[in-house]
Amino acid sequence: MSSDAPLALRPWPTEDKGPQSVEEFIARIHADRGGFKNVSQAVLMEEMRREEENQLHTKGEDAGDEMDVCRDEAPENDEEQKKILLESRDEVLRNIDAAQKIAQQTTDFISLLMTKSPQAAPRVQDTLDQGLAKLVGIGTISATRLEERAPDPEKEFDHQSIANGWRAMDYDKTITSLRSASERLKTVIKNESRYWNDMVRVKDHNWALCNFGGTTAMGVRFGFVDAAAQFRKASLAKLPRRLDDGTPRLQTFGTDMNMRLRITIEQDGNVMGRSSLPAATPDDASLEHRILEARNSVFASELWYELNREARTLLAFNIREQGGILIFDPPGADKKILVSVEYLGGSQPMEPPFPDDALAESILRSLQLLLRHYHRQNHTQKFRRKAYHGNPIPALPKAPPPLTNPVYHLLKPLILSARHEHSLQELLSFLSSLVFLLRQIGFKDAHFTLKTPPVIPHMNRNPQKNRKALTDLSYFTTDHGLIAPRSFRLDLHISPEVRLSIRGQGLTGLATTQYAITLLPPVTATSISSAAHSQTKPSAPSTSANPLSYEFPPSPPKEAYPNVKEATYYIQQAVVRVLVMRVSKIANAARASGGNDKQSAWTPSTSGTSLKEASLEREIKVEVPRPHAATKKKSSLSEIGAGGVDEMEIDPKYNVAVVINSRTTADGAVVKRWIWLPDGSGCKQSLDEVVKGATMI
Secondary structure (H helix, E strand, O other): OOOOOOOOOOOOOOOOOOOOOHHHHHHHHHHHHOOHHHOOHHHHHHHHHHHHHHHHHHHHHHHHHHHHHHHHHOOOOHHHHHHHHHHHHHHHHHHHHHHHHHHHHHHHHHHHHHOOOOOOHHHHOOOOOHHHHHHHOOOOOOOOOOOOOOOOHHHHHHHHHHHHHHHHHHHHHHHHHHHHHHHHHHHHHHHHHHHHHHHHHHHHOOOEEEEOOOOOOEEEEOOOOOOOHHHHHOOEEEEOEOOOOOOEOOEOOOOOOOEEEEEEEEEOOEEEEEOOOOOOOOOOOOHHHHHHHHHHHHHHHHHHHHHHHHHOOOHHHOEEEEOOEEEEOOOOOOEEEEEEEEEOOOOOOOOOOOOOHHHHHHHHHHHHHHHHHHHHHHHHHHOOOEOHHHOEOOOOOOOOOOOOOOOOOOHHHHHHHHHHHHHHHHHHHHHHHHHHHHHHHOOOOOEEEEEOOOOOOOOOOOHHHHHHHHHOHHHHHOOOOOOOOOEEEEEEEOOOOOEEEEEEEEEOOOOEEEEEEEEEOOOOHHHHHHHHHHOOOOOOOOOOOOOHHHHOOOOOHHHOEOOHHHHHHHHHHHHHHHHHHHHHHHHHHHHHHHOOOOOOOOEEOOOOOEEEEOOOOEEEEEEOOOOOOOOOOEOOHHHOOOOOOOOOEOOOOOOOOEEEEEEEOOOOOEEEEEEEOOOOOOOOOOHHHHHHHHHHO
16 A cells, blocks of 8 residues: 555544524523523524624635635646646546555455455455456465464463452342342332222222323222213312322312302391201321212312302392302291301311201202202203114204203202292191181181192002102102192181182292182081091082182182282182171071061172171171281270271281171261181170171161
8 A cells, every 4th residue: 555545534523513402492592692581583683684794704805815815826827727727637536546446455355355254255255356356266365363372371260250250240230139129019019009909999989990191090080970061070080199108199170179068047147057067088088088078079069050050040039149158038037048168177166056957958958969860860861862672763953052051940949949838838827817717706617628749659558669769869859859849739618518629839930839729519517427427538528519609719720829818818708708698697597586577688798798788777797807018007905896996907916807897888887896816815706696796786
């Protein structure tokens, strides 16, 4: 190889000096420019413009220098310049040819040397020059050591000892790593066993486990799949492992833990009843108890959300929101029902029992049952297109989806129940006083009977239905329970000839109770006496018509009375007609027995509320008044039975009274008045005695 052979020496390629990652880029920005706040588009454009100007200026200077050099070293003529260029080209070509020859010779030498090895000979057939192979032959060149060293036993022993030492050290490292791996594996097995044992326990408690996003941690669904969308999302929790012992912990998303609703009943600012609160879940509680606590919290959140939605639509029913508390004023009561949110935490203070605790607890349980009923309805609607025997129902025209979920009626059934109960109690109070007055004036058979449907029909008749009623939620909330309209039947027995049937039916939409009054046929005295002796029901009603059917018939059932006020007004007027018929019978009998030929017969007026006697210009008027909000003049007990009293109204503390006025028809002046009051403080005479005395005046 000649000494002037070209040798290419190149530096190792350097890495790109630009940032290799986003983190490095951000670090450079902070170091060079003080952060991104100092970097703007205008600043960057200005820097690019300056850099281009510098490059152009530098290129211009270099070009000027080269031109100066070329101008200084330029040959005198073109012939000399061509000669220099040709010599330079020839030199380059010679160097290229020499480099090619050196490379070819080196390749042939190495290939020929490798042909000595039988394994490498087939691989170098393509790189070895064929002319050279034919000239010198294959495998003619080999390489050997010039001098073989004599073996040294001591060095070999040292080398073997060193190798054994390194091998022993590697064994120790391997054993140590295996032991540490074994300990780690034991810890992992222990933690995993604890984790999956808890998972099995959660599964045994019927909680739905699932894979959480492809991670090694599991998830649990603890809510209600038929709840609103936002609460379904909050009903999924992650169960990651704790780093120390591997026990699972409950990681919820968007759930207010330890949240509960509380019902409070107040009267004149004093607490009369309050629903109970469970104890807070301790920190060392089991996983299934924490899941149950999360489920109860999500359920309470949804219940509170739905109650607030419904309360905005029930402002006309005395429901309002004040300071994050829903307040409901039941009709006819001086108590208030408050619904509030409570958070469990720490030790709950002991509270004394209140008289209305059971009522508050029942209201809370009713609200919870109603929300579960709507969950059940949502579940039913999902599968409503499945027909009997698996045949699909024909597709109905698709309606546009609602913008929001429909409002659940949770408070409205309770409002209807409260109004229905208030209306029924008002009617019972009126009828109790009325029956007492009727008995006092001589109607000894007057009474009424209330019949209400049971909460669970057919109880104690069909054991199978009993079990269904006690276990099926829909039995308590739909046709027979909270959502079903309340109803009752009341039979009023004024006399054997006059009987009324009053049916009250609650209306869910209007949150009121309508009343339908029908007339029952009279019962004969024979059937009543036989029923009293045999203690059985009367055999059959009499075929004669009820006197009210032609004197004062009620409205037909299709035109029911809209409220209890209208129903009691009809009963008042019906009793007035019955009393007028009784007074007419007694007065005419007294006239006939007295033998007074000058006195004419007592005849009912066209209104049916009074009797008139034409010869004496006398009138007996019967009233069954009720108190009004404001009265002109109230009658005192000293005035009862005295004459000369103007038109009066009863005291508001009496809900009904029976009044008989004896007055002249000429000027309408009251000659005498008899009043029977429900507390027994009024007139002590019977109706027969009063009428006989009135006809003799």
